[in-house]
Amino acid sequence: MIKHFNHAVVAITGAGSGIGRALAIRFAQENCHLALSDLHLDSVEETKQIIQSKARFKDLKITCQKVDVSDQQQVFDWAKYVFDTHGKVNLIINNAGVALSGTVAALEIKDYQWIMNINFWGVIYGTKAFLPYLEQSGEGHIVNISSVFGLTAQPFMSGYNASKYAVRGFTEALRQDLEISNSVVSATCVHPGGIKTNIAQSARISEKLSKLTGKSSQDATKEFEMTFLTSAEKAANTIFKAVKNNKRRVLIGPDSKLYDWSARLLPSSYQAIFTAVVRSRMAKKK
Template sequence: MKDFKNKVAAITGAGSGMGRSLAVLLAARGCHVALSDINEKGLAETVKLLDGTGVKVTSQKLDVADKDAVFAWADKVAGDHGKVNLIFNNAGVALGSVVDGGGYDDFEWIMNINFWGVVHGTKAFLPYLKDAGDGHIINTSSLFGLIAVPSQSAYNASKFAVRGFTEALREELDLQKVGVSATSVHPGGIKTNIAKAARMDQSISKIGMDASSTAKFEKLFRTTADEAAAQMLRAVEKNQRRLLIGADAKVLDLVVRIFPSGYQKLIAMGSSRMK
């Protein structure tokens, strides 16, 4: 896909962060957008930003963990816009917890949004993308879909799952030759609200961490949501299989490639210094 003009893009998590930036950048390039978020206030603010852009904008409050709601939204988007070319499965949440301390409720919560939300969005929109004959699925994993870190076992699990799901999907689409492709996106530290809004379980004290550890990591974030969104659109244009966003993502990806298992000792040492 080399041109976004007059295409139709559906975006989850469009009420803030990268989702909002994607909506603004796509609209500026003449792409009609269907936006969703569980946060109605943030969603309305994004819609307002698109006033006067000349593209069709629709919006829907949506919990991506609700399979039936996601499928209903996909049907509505196709009905309202006449077609769908892109789905950005961008909505996500974060959780800090250790394996022997966190509850099952939190684990299910993050998996239902981060992983199953991506699965629902992909399966709901894929038939419409195939019908359009010119489509792309962009699934947001994370740097933590490439590298594991203490206190992030549930988040790691969800993002590693997105990576595996998307890479297999891309291979299947290549074989089917249906005019649809897929990209797995791995942002490093992006200046959004996801870290601030993360659930932090007190069990992380078992490894000498506390809620302030998140704030320390946030100070290292350098990439803006706008920069990340722009890179995502370029990845679609280049039909990239994987997109690493930020110097941190690129450096740590290289570390994992050089030290496939040994990196764990390095991460543990680095984490102890962040206490």
């Protein structure tokens, strides 16, 4: 775990927008040096410019890299670059992720491969690539972003659910491994609810799902965005506090707490409730 944040080196994937950008700004406030990556280099460089536009952050070392987290070699090369450039790494936040919506029958194998490669394998690559450097730092932490979809399953979200449940299982096992081996590194699994980011804009929505629900992909995206209750800044602050206090699991937003409550009190019957709600919405569209 990290005891000293001043001049710690924090690596963040998906740092070009949303939670990733907010996390970069939040850790900069703790005088942390930053290694930022994103699939879109221009967006992550914009994050750097936003931070360096404030005088008190001008002395922070901030590096930016274009990284596709679904590419193992790119992630491992980036981890080595961060260590070689900054001299150490104390925290990796595996934040980059995408969304996918459609029935199991409608989605193709390549759709599942796409989302698992980013949301799950990206987390494994980030963890494995940075863990040796975190160990060398003397105090380190791994933050993996799951979701409320890693707490309960939702209709039409099998791919997203699978990836986020996988992140949860992997991270919880990782935390135990680190504790048993008396590692200087710890791990936290984060379950955000609806966060005000652009993930809905980049989500893949099956055309067959639009026919089934009677909603266009544009309408589905707008409806999805209406569930976003928590700001990225608030989410970032909650994650920072979780790292500081070495929390195992973090729930972000009132909806996340509601889903967690549903899973605890109604471990199987919550599915019938969710199904009924979706059927009711679909009936209103017809």
